[in-house]
Structures are given as structure tokens and as C-alpha cells.
Amino acid sequence: MSNRPTPAIASPEREPPLARGRRRRRRSSPSGPARDRIGYLFLAPWFAGMALFTVGPILASLYLSFTEYTLLKPPEWLGLDNYRQMLADPRLHKSLGVTFVYVSVSVPVQLVLALALALLLNRGVRGLSFYRSVYYLPSLLAGSVSVAILWRQIFGKDGLVNQLLAMAGIEGVSWVAHPDFALGTLIVLNAWTFGAPMVIFLAGLRQIPHSYYEAAEVDGAGPVSRFFRITLPLLTPIIFFNLVLQLIGAFQSFTQAFVISGGRGGPSDATLLYTLYLYERGFGSFDMGYASAMAWVLLAVIAVLTGLNFLFAKRWVFYGN
Amino acid sequence: MATELGPSRRRRSWRLPKHVLLIGFGLVMLYPLLWMVSSSVKPTETIFRDPSIWPTELDLGNYVEGWEALSHPFHYYLWNSAVIAILAVAGNLLSCSLAAYAFARLKFRGRNLFFAAMLATLMLPIHVLIVPQYVLFSQLDWINTNLPLVVPKFLAHDAFFIFLMVQFIRGLPSELDEAARIDGCGHFRIYWRIIIPLSVPALATSALFTFIWTWNDFFSQLIFLTDPELWTMPVALRSFMDGQGETAWGELFAMSIVGLMPIFGFFLAGQRYLTQGIATTGFK
Numbered sequence: 001m002s003n004r005p006t007p008a009i010a011s012p013e014r015e016p017p018l019a020r021g022r023r024r025r026r027r028s029s030p031s032g033p034a035r036d037r038i039g040y041l042f043l044a045p046w047f048a049g050m051a052l053f054t055v056g057p058i059l060a061s062l063y064l065s066f067t068e069y070t071l072l073k074p075p076e077w078l079g080l081d082n083y084r085q086m087l088a089d090p091r092l093h094k095s096l097g098v099t100f101v102y103v104s105v106s107v108p109v110q111l112v113l114a115l116a117l118a119l120l121l122n123r124g125v126r127g128l129s130f131y132r133s134v135y136y137l138p139s140l141l142a143g144s145v146s147v148a149i150l151w152r153q154i155f156g157k158d159g160l161v162n163q164l165l166a167m168a169g170i171e172g173v174s175w176v177a178h179p180d181f182a183l184g185t186l187i188v189l190n191a192w193t194f195g196a197p198m199v200i201f202l203a204g205l206r207q208i209p210h211s212y213y214e215a216a217e218v219d220g221a222g223p224v225s226r227f228f229r230i231t232l233p234l235l236t237p238i239i240f241f242n243l244v245l246q247l248i249g250a251f252q253s254f255t256q257a258f259v260i261s262g263g264r265g266g267p268s269d270a271t272l273l274y275t276l277y278l279y280e281r282g283f284g285s286f287d288m289g290y291a292s293a294m295a296w297v298l299l300a301v302i303a304v305l306t307g308l309n310f311l312f313a314k315r316w317v318f319y320g321n
Numbered sequence: 322m323a324t325e326l327g328p329s330r331r332r333r334s335w336r337l338p339k340h341v342l343l344i345g346f347g348l349v350m351l352y353p354l355l356w357m358v359s360s361s362v363k364p365t366e367t368i369f370r371d372p373s374i375w376p377t378e379l380d381l382g383n384y385v386e387g388w389e390a391l392s393h394p395f396h397y398y399l400w401n402s403a404v405i406a407i408l409a410v411a412g413n414l415l416s417c418s419l420a421a422y423a424f425a426r427l428k429f430r431g432r433n434l435f436f437a438a439m440l441a442t443l444m445l446p447i448h449v450l451i452v453p454q455y456v457l458f459s460q461l462d463w464i465n466t467n468l469p470l471v472v473p474k475f476l477a478h479d480a481f482f483i484f485l486m487v488q489f490i491r492g493l494p495s496e497l498d499e500a501a502r503i504d505g506c507g508h509f510r511i512y513w514r515i516i517i518p519l520s521v522p523a524l525a526t527s528a529l530f531t532f533i534w535t536w537n538d539f540f541s542q543l544i545f546l547t548d549p550e551l552w553t554m555p556v557a558l559r560s561f562m563d564g565q566g567e568t569a570w571g572e573l574f575a576m577s578i579v580g581l582m583p584i585f586g587f588f589l590a591g592q593r594y595l596t597q598g599i600a601t602t603g604f605k
Binding site: 032035036038039040042043044045046048049050052053054056057058060061064069071117120121125126127131132133134135136137138140141143144145146147149150151152153154160163164167192196199200202203248251252254255258259262263275278279282283288291292295296298299302306 | 449544595
């Protein structure tokens, strides 16, 4: 942040040498309370939204997670019963397993595709913006019910995939209805959205100074060593950013699994993502207390994974100097 | 200089296969969409016999019949979706730009703390909030109204757009608003007369993303709008599929395409803003 020149009234008295940040703040505004007030005024809608729709609900859901609540009568205190019940709930364990498989396969697949295509598109490809748009388009569409419907048909018994397989003489199964493959169709759908992280990779690649490559080339470095010694290390912050973003997003996938499985996470719970099960308990059977406990476990899982991500980042993310 | 020749020649010879690869891959990516478009103009019985994307005959019957297949004509649901999406755009532009101006340009006690809190909400799964929000809205009698989908937008609930606009405003030269300060301009005038006009690219990006995400949104519309009279396009489509989808794929595809058209249109019109918006959020 640059220091702002301040109006003459700003520093009538000489201040003792305080910490730089504090002094800067003091000097840059006419007077404390008035300055605060204008800031808070601009933030007023955000404050109200935070209180009503974020902080309030977080606290309420923590409270509800210790109760039995079906909307019909006031919440009834249960202590840790919901959490205990979760330990013994086989469908919950199943949904956690499905979610972990989904997240840990689909995110790396998506990011590797994104990085590979970004590298292909990076330097001097004619028609870059055309390719970028074509690859990016699915990211905008994939969240829609329309595409979920399309997917259900593509991977259905008589769908596009099996029609193409039939031309090669192979008879396919109904992929969306097969317990071993149904989750795979969702992973493919997520991979289809590699365009969004690819755009971020492309922007990151553009920030690497061209002179690095020229210097390396003069020193006789080949394309492989230039990739591993220049491109990849300098790109690690972007890889990290994409990883954190996509992990959090993948944990929250809902629409596609819901629509493709007809709302039940089938066949035999093979696509029962955690969010689907949460919806079923919360809004199918209005078991709001249990759903709140589930929501808190989801929050804890995402928080721990993100924390681990940041912890391990020190080992592999290169921030230069 | 001597080494310059070798790699660049190699690069040129690599150019053609690279384009073949990129175009081929692009076709694979788009094939499902093209197939859906072509299927929507085929009679349902031929969809499953023909993987080609060139329809042998052009039959718009699926569009005509699909339009009237639900209890209301399809434009009824499109309109419901559009009302919510347009209000969401207005809400996000107004409330997020106000908050972004405060974070990017004003100094006040607790700014860094609030900014960190705002960033933290970016990572918050909606599922943690949805149950108590539902309880709150049902006590306010807002279930089966558009209010749960619209009011949060006017209260800067989408932190992503605050972040995007903060990043953008920080990149604007501060000389302009400093000059205006010295001329005695208040912060609201600076916000409205200087920052907002200069932020049009960021506002356009936010508007496009808000529209597309709201238009696609299914989860919260499924939860807050259970009355079929209020159904939006995605909720209606899903009920269409569950109801008679297996026998009317052609009609279902036709309506699915109609549902994607606005996104496609905005993508064509504003792709520069969309890709730049995505890219800038990655950087300070």
C-alpha cells in the first residue's frame, strides 16, 4: 500500500516514532472516529449480510448440531448424540468414502489436464484466444442441470459413449447405472471443466520473464530441463492456488450427482456424495439437527485439508524472493 | 545467436501437429454439446441409433412439444430464472462494490481483520449455512418467495466478487481520488464518480459471473422454491427429466439447450471479461 499524501490538518503534532504501519494510518486520515465511520458505512451492507447469513447461521448450526430439530417443534438438546450417531451410520461412512474418492481422483486429473493444455497453449500459439475460449466454455456450462441431463444420456445404456463403442464392436453397459462406473462419469464431468484452472495457469505462465528462458537456452538447457527448472518451480504458487480452490469446490459438488442419480446418489449409493446425503437428511427427512452436525464435520474436513495444504506448501511451493 | 536457429526451427515444425492436437482435443471437448444440439432436432427414436452430429433431417418438433410439456410453458420458468438472476446481478454490483471500495481505499479500525474474515468466507461451504438459513427464512416466511435468493446478494454475501473488485480497485492509480479528496470530494462522490466508472471491466466480469452462476444454480433454488408456480428453469428441467425424461429425450434435450442459450450468449459477448476475471483473482 502506498502512503497517501494527506491534507494539511493531518499531522498537527509530531508523533513519537511508532511502528510504521500505525503511524502511517494515523497520518493518512483527518480524524479517527470520522474515518472509521465512513469505512463502516461503506461496509454496512456487508456487515449486515455477515451477521444474518454467515456468522449467525454458523453459530446456529453449531447449536442445532447438538439438538434434535425437525422445524415442527423447538430444538431439543441431545448433547453429542448426533455425532455419536454419525460414528455408527453406514451411509454416512459410505458418503465420506465416495466423496474422498471423487475429490482425490477428479481434482488431480483436472489440474494435470489444465496444466498440460496451458503449457501447450503458452508460447506463441496462433489463435490462443480462440482455443482458450473453446476449452473454457465447458467450465461455464458444467454446473447446469442441462449438462447433467446430457451426461446422464451420454453415459446411459444407449447413449453416445456406447454408440461409439458399438462402432468398434464393443457392447457397453449403462455407465451411470453401474455401481463401479457411476462415480467415474462424475469424475469425467469434473475433468471436462479443466478450462477454469487452465486460464489461471496461462496467466501465471505469462508472468514468468522471458529472459529466464533465453538465459537458460544460452547456457544450453534443453526444453525438459527448462520446464523442470524454470517453469514448474515458478508456477508452484499457481498450482497451489488452483489446488486449494478446486479441492474446496470438489467437496461441495452437488447438482451433477443429484440430477444424474435422480436425487438418490445411486446406484447402490455409488454416487452418494456427502452433500447429497446432507441434503437427504436435512431437506428430505427434515432432520435438521443431524444435517447440522454433518455440515460441521464437512467444515472440519475442509478446514483440516486446507490447513494441511498450507502446511505442506512450505515444502514445495516456491515463492522466489 | 548461433543457438537461436535450432530451437526456433524445431518450434516451427512442431506447429502443425500442435494445432492438429489442439483442434482435435477441442472437438472432443465440444462433441457432447454438438451431439446434444443435433439430437434435439432429431425424432427421439433416432437419437439412440445415430452418434453423428449431422442431423439427416431438421425437425423442430422437439422444441414445440418440449415448450409445452410441463404445467406452464417453458418461458414461464425462464422468466422466473431471469427475474432472480437480474436482481442478483443488481445486488452484487451494488453491495460488493461498496464493500470493495472500503477494503481497497479506506482506512479504518479493524480493516485487516474484516478483510481476513471476508476471505475466510470464500472457503465456507454453502452446506454449512444452508440449514440454519432455511430455518431463518422459514421463520421470516420467506420460503417459496424469491427473497432468500435475492436479499443476500444485496448484502454482499458473495465474497468472491468483493475480492475480485478489491483486486481491481487496488490496481487503479490513486492520484485521481487523491486529487478529488483535495478538491473536497466526499468518499461517496469519489466512489460513484471516479471508482465506479473506472471499474467497468471488474463490474462487467462480476455481472457476467453472477448471472451465469445464478442462472445455473440448482441447490438453493431446489431448497427455497418448492412451489411449482415459482420453479425456475433448472428446477423445472429436473422435474421434466424425472417425470417423463426416459421417453422424451428429444424434448428434454431441446429444453436443456434453450436453458443454456443465455449462458452461451453471454459467453460469446463477454468472454474477454470472463477469462480475465478468472485470471486476475489468482494474483495480487
